Amino acid sequence: xxxxxxxxxxxVLWRTDRIIADIRLRHLLVGLxxxxxxALIAAFGLLMLELSAYFALVQIWSAIAAAAILGTxxxxxxxxxxxxxxxxxxxxxxxLANEIHGASIEALQLEARALQAQVSxxxxxxLSTVVPVLVPLIAIIAKSLRxxxxxSAAASTExxx
Numbered sequence: 001x002x003x004x005x006x007x008x009x010x011x012v013l014w015r016t017d018r019i020i021a022d023i024r025l026r027h028l029l030v031g032l033x034x035x036x037x038x039a040l041i042a043a044f045g046l047l048m049l050e051l052s053a054y055f056a057l058v059q060i061w062s063a064i065a066a067a068a069i070l071g072t073x074x075x076x077x078x079x080x081x082x083x084x085x086x087x088x089x090x091x092x093x094x095x096l097a098n099e100i101h102g103a104s105i106e107a108l109q110l111e112a113r114a115l116q117a118q119v120s121x122x123x124x125x126x127l128s129t130v131v132p133v134l135v136p137l138i139a140i141i142a143k144s145l146r147x148x149x150x151x152s153a154a155a156s157t158e159x160x161x
Contacts (some may be wrong), residue, residue, distance in 0.1 A: 006111050013104040019097045031085040038081035043075030 040146050048071030 006108065008102045009107045012100065013108065016097050016101040016104065020094065022100065023093050023097065034081050034085035037077040038085065041074050041081070041118065042078040045071045045078060047071075048074060 005052050050072060052067030
């Protein structure tokens with residue numbers, strides 16, 4: 001297991017998650033804006049239909065027909081905007097980000113399996129992991145013991161003199 005690889009994979013995972021979140025947020029904001037605009041147009045459509053009902057009671061039939069047509073057109077525009085707002089985000093961007101996300105997850109899982117194999121190997125064969133550390137440690141202890149023996153011998157010869 002290499003910690004640099006783990007850090008690299010975690011960075012890639014973090015970046016792709018940010019990209020995916022950014023794409024989804026932009027899609028939600030555009031959809032929300034279009035839905036709000038559609039709601040505004042629907043409100044105007046409702047106002048026109050109400051106006052047409054008013055004209056039906058007060059005015060002649062030609063004003064009623066004009067207001068009803070405007071209300072119907074406003075509702076049709078609102079319906080088209082709702083359909084556009086509800087469509088899925090661009091496929092290529094989100095597909096690429098999802099592929100990179102999946103690859104980084106797989107790489108992290110591979111690194112975790114390698115670590116698990118190292119840990120299980122150390123548990124089953126503790127000497128195999130201790131020996132590489134133990135040999136240099138023994139050499140350092142032996143050198144320090146030789147040095148201390150030489151220093152104590154030199155100190156005892158100086159004290160006799």
